[in-house]
Amino acid sequence: MRYVVWLLVVALIILRQDLWLWDNDTLVFGFMPITLLWHAGISIGAAIVWFLATIFAWPTDLIDEVQRESEGGE
Amino acid sequence: MTPLIVICIYLGLLLALGLGASLLSRGSSKDYMLASHSIGPFLLLMSLFGTTMTAFALVGSTGEAYKEGVGVYGLLASSSGIIHSLCFFVLGIKLWSFGKRYGYTTQIQFFRDRLQSDKIGVLMFPILVGLVIPYLLIGVMSAGTVVSAVTEGAFRSEFFAPWDYGVPPAIGSLVISIVVLVYVFFGGMRGTAWANAFQTMIFMVLGVITFWIISDHLGGLQAASQAVAEKNPSKLMRSVAEKDQQKYETDLAKWRSLAEYNYLTDEKKESVLTDEQKQAALAAYKGPKFGNWKARAEATLAAKQGLLNLTTLEKNKAYIMQDDRQMPDEVPASWGEAILAGHELEEVARNPAASKKAFTDEMYNKNLGHPEDDLDPNDPKKGKKWSRKRVEGVYKATKWSPEPPSHITPLQFISYMFVPLSVGMFPHLFQHWLTAKSAGSFKAPVVLHPLFIAIVWIPCVLVGVWATSAMNGPAPMIPPHFNQNAVLSKMVSDISTPLLSGLLIAGVLAAIMSSLDSQFLCIGTMFTEDIVVHYGGKDRFSDKQVVVIARSFIIAIVAVTYGLSLLEPRSVFSLGVWTFAGFSSMFPLVLASLYWKRLTKPGAYACVISAIAMWIYFFIDSDFAGNSHYLVFGMNPAATMVIGSAIAMVLVSLITTPPDEAHLERFFPKKSES
Numbered sequence: 001m002r003y004v005v006w007l008l009v010v011a012l013i014i015l016r017q018d019l020w021l022w023d024n025d026t027l028v029f030g031f032m033p034i035t036l037l038w039h040a041g042i043s044i045g046a047a048i049v050w051f052l053a054t055i056f057a058w059p060t061d062l063i064d065e066v067q068r069e070s071e072g073g074e
Numbered sequence: 075m076t077p078l079i080v081i082c083i084y085l086g087l088l089l090a091l092g093l094g095a096s097l098l099s100r101g102s103s104k105d106y107m108l109a110s111h112s113i114g115p116f117l118l119l120m121s122l123f124g125t126t127m128t129a130f131a132l133v134g135s136t137g138e139a140y141k142e143g144v145g146v147y148g149l150l151a152s153s154s155g156i157i158h159s160l161c162f163f164v165l166g167i168k169l170w171s172f173g174k175r176y177g178y179t180t181q182i183q184f185f186r187d188r189l190q191s192d193k194i195g196v197l198m199f200p201i202l203v204g205l206v207i208p209y210l211l212i213g214v215m216s217a218g219t220v221v222s223a224v225t226e227g228a229f230r231s232e233f234f235a236p237w238d239y240g241v242p243p244a245i246g247s248l249v250i251s252i253v254v255l256v257y258v259f260f261g262g263m264r265g266t267a268w269a270n271a272f273q274t275m276i277f278m279v280l281g282v283i284t285f286w287i288i289s290d291h292l293g294g295l296q297a298a299s300q301a302v303a304e305k306n307p308s309k310l311m312r313s314v315a316e317k318d319q320q321k322y323e324t325d326l327a328k329w330r331s332l333a334e335y336n337y338l339t340d341e342k343k344e345s346v347l348t349d350e351q352k353q354a355a356l357a358a359y360k361g362p363k364f365g366n367w368k369a370r371a372e373a374t375l376a377a378k379q380g381l382l383n384l385t386t387l388e389k390n391k392a393y394i395m396q397d398d399r400q401m402p403d404e405v406p407a408s409w410g411e412a413i414l415a416g417h418e419l420e421e422v423a424r425n426p427a428a429s430k431k432a433f434t435d436e437m438y439n440k441n442l443g444h445p446e447d448d449l450d451p452n453d454p455k456k457g458k459k460w461s462r463k464r465v466e467g468v469y470k471a472t473k474w475s476p477e478p479p480s481h482i483t484p485l486q487f488i489s490y491m492f493v494p495l496s497v498g499m500f501p502h503l504f505q506h507w508l509t510a511k512s513a514g515s516f517k518a519p520v521v522l523h524p525l526f527i528a529i530v531w532i533p534c535v536l537v538g539v540w541a542t543s544a545m546n547g548p549a550p551m552i553p554p555h556f557n558q559n560a561v562l563s564k565m566v567s568d569i570s571t572p573l574l575s576g577l578l579i580a581g582v583l584a585a586i587m588s589s590l591d592s593q594f595l596c597i598g599t600m601f602t603e604d605i606v607v608h609y610g611g612k613d614r615f616s617d618k619q620v621v622v623i624a625r626s627f628i629i630a631i632v633a634v635t636y637g638l639s640l641l642e643p644r645s646v647f648s649l650g651v652w653t654f655a656g657f658s659s660m661f662p663l664v665l666a667s668l669y670w671k672r673l674t675k676p677g678a679y680a681c682v683i684s685a686i687a688m689w690i691y692f693f694i695d696s697d698f699a700g701n702s703h704y705l706v707f708g709m710n711p712a713a714t715m716v717i718g719s720a721i722a723m724v725l726v727s728l729i730t731t732p733p734d735e736a737h738l739e740r741f742f743p744k745k746s747e748s
Contacts, residue, residue, distance in 0.1 A: 012156050013491070016148065019484050025310040027303060031295035033310040033539070036144045039152040040532055046155040046524035050163075054517045059167055063513045066171045 001056040008049045016042050077567075078225045078241065080576025081583065085253045088587070091269055092257025119518045128209075128589035129216035130650035131530050132582055136565075137558030138647035139538025141702075143309035145482045146538075149490045150651075151531040155524025157494035162520045165498050166507040168668045170516070172741070173508030181504040181664075182604040188667045188741055190733065191675045194682070195604050201686050202501050203597055203631065205656040208649050208699075210635040213590045214247045216559060216646055217583060218639065221246030223563035224579040226461060227445040238461040239444055247639050250583065251632050254590045259625055269591060273584035278529070280581025283574075284566060285533040291569040292544055299536075301543040308479045309539045312487065318479040325476040326416060328374065330393065332366075334382040335373035337392030346376050362548065365472035366437055390414050397475050398428030416478045426642060432469035439465055463560075470555035477554055480703075489709030492716045496657035498664045502596035530585075534562070541565055559646050597631055598624035648702040651710070652693060659685035659715035662723050670727075671738050677727025685719035 018038050026034040128134075139146045169184065178184045181202070182195040225240035234240065257269055292298035299310075307315035338344045347355065352372055359371035376382055384392065387410040394401050394414075399422040432438040441449060443459030450456045460468075497503055510516065541561050544551040551568055552561055566578045602624045606615065615623065663681045666673040692711045696704035706714045 009156065009160065016152055016156065016491070017484075017488055018148065019487075021311070022484065023311050023313040023315075025303065025307045025315065027296075027299050027310070029296075031299040033144045033299070035311060036147055036532065036535060039148045040528055042148075042152040043155045043524045043528035046152070046159065047521055050159045050524065051521045053159075053163060054520060057163075058517075059513075062167065062171055066174045066513075070174050 001052075005049065005053045005057045008052070012042060012046055012049060015045075075228045076572035077576030077579060078228045080573065081221065081225075081580055084580040084583070085249070088269060088273070089253060089256055091272055092260050094268075119515075119522065128650075129213045129586045129646055131527075132534055132585050133216040133220065133559055133562055134212065134646035134650050135531055135534040136538040136541070136562040137560075137645065139309075139535040140541045140552065140556075140561045141538075141558050142480050142482065143311065144535055144539055145312035145487070146647075147531055147535045148312075149482070149487065150493060151527050151535075152524075153491050154494040154497075155527050157491065158497045158527075159520045159523050161495070161498045162507075162516055162523075165664055165668060166503075166516055167513050169504065169507040170510055170513050173510075176740075178508045179505065180508070180600050180603045181499070181501060182600065184504075184508065185663075185667065185678070189673075189675045189678050190737060191678070194675070194678060195608065197679065197682055199600065199604055201660075201682065202499075203600065205653055205689075206501060206593055206597055207631065207635055207638070209653040210590060210593055210631070211638050212646050212649050212653075213586045213593075214251055214632075214635050214639045215243075215643060215649075217250035217586050218243030218245075218247030219557075219559050219643075220563040220579055220582050220586075221250070223463075223560050224567045224575050226463075226567065230444070236462070238463060239446075244640055247636060250587060251590075251636055254587050254594060255628065255632060258591050258594045258628070270588045273588040277581045277584040277588070280578055280584075281530065281533065284570075284578045284581065285537065287570050287574065287578075288537055288540070288565055292540055298540040298544070301545075302539055305543040306479075308481065309542050312482045314479045314481045322416075322476055322479055328370075329396070329475050330389070331377035331382060332370055332373040333392040333396035334384055334389055335376050336369060336396060337384065337388065338382065341392075341395070346381050347372055351375060351379075365468045367472070370472070386410055386413060393419055393475070394422060396473065397424065398473070399424050416475065419475060420478075429466045429469050432465050433462060435469075438469050441465070464553075467553035467556060471553040474555055483708060485708045486705060486710060489713040492658055492712040493651060493654045493710060494658075495661040495712075495716060496654035499657040499660045501600060502592045505596055505599065537562065537565060557643070559643065594628050594632065598628040601627040642700075644699045645702050648699045651712075652689075652696075652699050655710065655712035655715060656686075656689045658712045659689055659719050661716055662720035666723060666727075668741075671742055672727055672732055673723070674727045674730045674733060676730045677723045677725075680726035681719045681723035684722040685715055688715045688718055 016039070018035065021035045021038055024034050028034050028037050135146060135151070172178060172184060176187065178187070182198055185198065186192055186195050222237055222240050222243040225246075226238045227240065228234075229239045231239075234242070237243070289295050289298055292301070302309050306318060308318040335346060338346050355371040355375035356368060358375070359367060361367060361370065373382075387405065390409040390413065391401065391405070397419060399419065402422075433442065441460040442462065442465050443449075445458055445461040447459045448454045448456065449459055507516075538561060541552045541564075544565070546568060552564060556564070562582065563579065566582075567575050570578060602620050606623050607620065660682060663678055663685075666681075667678070688711075692704070692706060692715070693699065696711075704711065
């Protein structure tokens with residue numbers, strides 16, 4: 001799952017380049033420029049991916065080790 | 075006067091909060107600088123969000139969207155949502171572990187130890203502080219601009235006439251700097267974190283209200299965007315719409331006729347039209363009758379009748395003069411061969427004080443006065459007197475060449491991915507990483523940061539884009555060549571009531587101050603820890619003396635920043651991007667120091683020196699951020715700097731002696747068997 005999370009990060013970076021919307025001035029819902037909506041989606045997607053990262057890729061081992069060391073030292 | 079009173083009350087509340095926090099202080103320098111590591115997840119989240127939501131995010135993004143269109147969001151906001159959190163993850167947690175293990179509080183302490191080099195601190199300290207200064211400058215400059223804009227007409231004394239009877243920007247900047255200094259001094263890190271949390275919440279509430287009021291005034295979300303689709307479709311995408319290009323070419327042709335007509339009549343003293351023809355031209359004119367409308371009418375007729383006979387060289391001179399640009403002592407030979415294209419004209423420096431002529435020219439200044447006085451006391455329907463900003467705006471809009479529609483190239487867009495890497499080297503974030511209470515407190519910022527950016531940037535970008543097509547009666551609300559830093563405050567003050575304007579601008583000031591305060595504190599900490607205590611010794615100064623030294627250094631830096639803010643203003647967006655680019659250029663160093671054992675001390679020096687050398691060269695070459703379209707190899711300079719400094723670091727590291735294994739063991743411990 002950890003690798004899936006990092007793949008999703010790479011996907012976000014690729015999707016952010018949206019060259020396919022370069023000269024598209026469509027207003028979605030009559031007010032939202034499509035390129036702005038796309039990038040708003042990237043921001044929401046980023047929040048979801050980072051949420052997954054905190055669950056599946058959080059470096060618990062490192063953190064626990066440091067906490068143990070600091071508690072042992074006090 | 076009402077907005078000024080509201081702002082003063084807000085600043086008073088903020089001071090009270092800072093002083094309140096000082097009552098909880100334990101009085102030690104450690105508590106002052108780091109709040110004794112007692113800041114929990116909520117304050118950390120609010121503090122980080124507050125320090126990210128800056129003048130750059132509000133004033134800068136609105137102004138840049140007004141100028142460049144919706145592509146601005148993709149340039150920095152969505153990429154920051156990905157890259158900033160990535161840096162928290164990849165760098166932040168590791169740095170936190172080293173801070174916890176070895177007790178670092180500043181990034182220089184970390185690099186000194188990791189690289190076994192005392193002098194790396196001497197090299198990095200002025201660079202890091204020097205790069206923070208333009209960032210502080212954005213806040214100080216923006217604060218002055220928005221306070222001045224929203225208090226327009228507050229005073230009656232003629233002393234304030236040059237600032238449209240409002241607070242002079244220099245005074246606004248000074249007061250905001252002093253207020254932030256006071257609550258930082260009394261509250262320290264704890265006061266700053268509290269103030270940040272308070273200001274972030276104030277800003278978020280007022281931001282939503284501002285957006286709603288502006289969209290409502292423009293006829294609702296759909297009407298506001300529809301107006302842009304009709305008048306400036308290029309602002310809704312990243313390329314230039316054919317309609318905008320055609321409009322620009324038509325406007326440019328008209329403007330050229332005007333320039334040529336003025337050159338013939340003013341410089342060559344020729345009578346191009348007879349009196350009868352002039353009368354006919356004025357009678358036929360259908361455009362708005364202000365500024366130089368008579369010359370425009372006459373120029374149109376003269377062009378139609380083919381009476382504008384000038385050589386190519388004379389035409390180019392006419393354009394330079396009409397556009398208030400500086401005529402070179404020796405005119406280039408190419409000027410006699412071809413007509414200057416729009417972008418070639420842009421490359422010739424404009425006389426900075428040119429538009430001030432509007433205040434003394436009868437053609438423009440006849441309506442100038444106190445903006446709350448009626449033009450005609452017997453007939454209030456004629457409207458109010460014109461502010462200096464409006465007079466100057468009419469001068470620029472009617473005299474200067476039309477602004478070409480702008481676009482972003484795909485390479486330029488992609489290269490902006492390098493800019494948010496700055497977060498890896500920003501001193502205040504580095505300090506947060508090193509000193510956070512627990513790694514768990516990073517979770518909320520990592521997840522919520524992209525959303526917070528979206529919440530702030532999307533409304534600002536929409537407001538900036540709407541500003542391009544919003545009307546104030548028959549005239550555009552924001553005239554051509556308008557100072558992009560003042561777009562947000564102009565929209566707010568033109569659209570809302572005085573009370574609301576004051577509240578809304580207080581929200582903007584909240585965002586500005588919430589980024590200034592933590593920067594102030596951070597540079598104070600760096601100076602005391604990395605210079606004073608490091609070289610003076612821990613026992614040489616008392617705790618109180620350390621706090622006094624930190625405060626003195628902060629005052630000195632703020633004084634320098636304030637002095638710079640008095641110089642010719644720059645685009646907030648451009649200055650911000652230059653600061654970020656500078657920090658980004660040193661990103662390879664922090665990444666390598668955490669993940670690459672082969673990094674050597676000379677490799678680190680090569681990285682830092684090449685990064686700052688490129689930054690200084692490019693910054694000067696861009697006219698100190700004056701050229702907002704400055705690119706290197708068609709890309710944002712950050713891309714070249716990151717790649718260049720990384721290559722220098724890797725090459726030098728590979729040809730120099732690797733660090734000893736025992737030392738590396740501290741930073742790359744072998745995983746335990748259990």
